[in-house]
Amino acid sequence: AQSVTQLGSHVSVSEGALVLLRCNYSSSVPPYLFWYVQYPNQGLQLLLKYTSAATLVKGINGFEAEFKKSETSFHLTKPSAHMSDAAEYFCAVSEASGYSTLTFGKGTMLLVSP
Amino acid sequence: EAGVAQSPRYKIIEKRQSVAFWCNPISGHATLYWYQQILGQGPKLLIQFQNNGVVDDSQLPKDRFSAERLKGVDSTLKIQPAKLEDSAVYLCASSLGTTGELFFGEGSRLTVL
Numbered sequence: 001a002q003s004v005t006q007l008g009s010h011v012s013v014s015e016g017a018l019v020l021l022r023c024n025y026s027s028s029v030p031p032y033l034f035w036y037v038q039y040p041n042q043g044l045q046l047l048l049k050y051t052s053a054a055t056l057v058k059g060i061n062g063f064e065a066e067f068k069k070s071e072t073s074f075h076l077t078k079p080s081a082h083m084s085d086a087a088e089y090f091c092a093v094s095e096a097s098g099y100s101t102l103t104f105g106k107g108t109m110l111l112v113s114p
Numbered sequence: 115e116a117g118v119a120q121s122p123r124y125k126i127i128e129k130r131q132s133v134a135f136w137c138n139p140i141s142g143h144a145t146l147y148w149y150q151q152i153l154g155q156g157p158k159l160l161i162q163f164q165n166n167g168v169v170d171d172s173q174l175p176k177d178r179f180s181a182e183r184l185k186g187v188d189s190t191l192k193i194q195p196a197k198l199e200d201s202a203v204y205l206c207a208s209s210l211g212t213t214g215e216l217f218f219g220e221g222s223r224l225t226v227l
Contacts, residue, residue, distance in 0.1 A: 009154075034215075043118070043205055043218030044157070090156050101170050102147075102216060104156035 002027040002093045004105035012111040019063075019078040021108050023091030026072065033074040034092040034102070035065055044090060050074060061085070086112045116140065118219035120206050126225045132194035135222045139187070139208030145169075146183055147216060148191050149205040157205055163189065193224075201226045 007022040025031055032051045036044040048059025055067040065076045074091060091105045119138040127133050139146050144165050149157035160179065161171040165186040174181070178197070183189040193200055203223050207216040 004156075036218075041220070043207075043220045044216075045218070046215060049215060092156075101159050101162055104158075106154075106156045 002031065002095060002103050004091050004093050004103060006089075006091050006105035006108050008108055009106065010109045010111060012113065013081045014113050015083055016080050019076070019081045019085065019110065021076040021089050021091075021110065023065075023074045023076065023105060024072050025074060025091070025093045027093055027095060029095045032094045033065075033067060034094075035059065035063070035074075035076050036090045036092060036104075038088045038090065038107075040087075047076070047089070081110075081112050083112050083114070086110055118206055118208055118217055120204075120219035120222050122222060123220065124223050124225075126227065127196055128227050129198055130195040132192065133196055133224060134193075135191045135204050135206075135224075137189045137191070137206030137219060139189070139206070140217055143208035143210055143217070144186070145209045145211070146189050147207040147209075148181055148189070149207065151203045151205055151221070153202070160191070160204075196224075196226045198226050200224060 003026045005024045034049045035047040037047050038044045047063050048057045050057050050067045058064045063078045065074050088107045088109050090107045092102050094102045121136050146163045148160045150160050151157045160174045161181045162169040163183040181191045203221040205221045207218045209216050
């Protein structure tokens with residue numbers, strides 16, 4: 001069975017500060033890993049994905065994440081937060097084989113202050 | 115390219131009533147998903163279709179929830195009778211393959227009073 005743990009239901013940063021959202025996964029087989037963002041009253045939008053190629057993955061809006069197998073982690077970072085980054089972020093995992101469902105974490109709300 | 119369409123966006127019903135949600139996926143996407151997102155939680159998969167067939171419905175409360183995907187395109191999700199704990203956003207998503215890159219609709223927000 002696969003699962004995702006996101007540390008911290010809320011993260012607050014100042015505009016211009018580093019953003020770090022933590023995600024640890026559990027999977028019995030090689031995983032695919034994803035970060036999605038959800039703005040208020042909208043559906044989820046893919047930020048970036050890891051599918052067993054480069055371990056450092058770059059996504060949209062300046063975000064990136066690094067797959068670390070030894071730590072079973074896939075943390076999301078952005079060097080400098082912008083007010084428009086305020087949203088909820090979900091880490092998700094699926095198995096890299098067959099018809100695998102996507103399992104989401106509980107989400108982390110990113111708050112950005114001026 | 116048109117995105118995933120869902121309707122209605124908002125629905126308020128009383129407990130024990132029934133409700134139906136509709137989803138039109140992105141053209142050509144064979145896989146369609148219904149997720150339930152309760153406030154403060156991540157989306158939980160209810161059912162996954164591959165074309166007309168059900169791939170996974172292990173977390174669908176089958177005594178009250180049903181879903182169908184006719185002709186491998188549009189899908190409907192029905193709840194009958196609704197309970198208070200069914201208050202949530204119901205998200206429809208579609209994908210070309212099975213590698214987890216899902217495209218989501220804006221969701222249908224259900225409030226059960």
